[in-house]
Amino acid sequence: MRIPFSKPGTTISNKxxxxxxFRPEIDAKKCVKCAIxxxxxxxGIMGNPTKIPEIDFEYCKGCAICEVECPVKAIKMVRxxxxxx
Ligand code: SF4
Ligand code: SF4
Numbered sequence: 835m836r837i838p839f840s841k842p843g844t845t846i847s848n849k850x851x852x853x854x855x856f857r858p859e860i861d862a863k864k865c866v867k868c869a870i871x872x873x874x875x876x877x878g879i880m881g882n883p884t885k886i887p888e889i890d891f892e893y894c895k896g897c898a899i900c901e902v903e904c905p906v907k908a909i910k911m912v913r914x915x916x917x918x919x
Contacts (some may be wrong), residue, residue, distance in 0.1 A: 850877060854896025856911040862886050864908035871900035871909060 869883040876897065881888035887900070887909075901909040 849892050850895040851890075851892045854894060855914055856896045856898065857891060857894060857914055858889060858896075858898070858900050858909045859912050860887050860889070861908045861910070864906050866906055866908075868905065870903050870905060874899050874903045 865886045867884065867886060871887055872878075872880045872883040876899065877890075877893045877895065879890040879893045880900070881890075896911070896914070898911050901911050
């Protein structure tokens with residue numbers, strides 16, 4: 835029996851953005867630029883922490899940690915559109 839496995843690698847080499855079924859949307863009017871989401875994002879892809887998050891969706895894996903941690907509920911996870919095969 836063969837066991838499937840993937841090679842270890844950094845986020846730079848693994849574009850984790852293809853994993854997500856949901857993506858975070860930021861409500862800029864609610865965001866108070868506290869940078870909490872920046873600190874919790876496991877990918878570190880939310881841009882300048884002194885500004886409203888600008889997410890790099892090439893690497894956002896849709897984990898929703900940012901949504902859970904945002905103290906003012908400025909982040910909402912929305913369904914990714916289905917991709918054509
Ligand atoms: S969903 Fe996860 S990976 Fe994407 S921006 Fe939020 S915390 Fe980062
Ligand atoms: S945690 Fe929420 S309020 Fe704070 S910077 Fe992120 S989106 Fe803005």
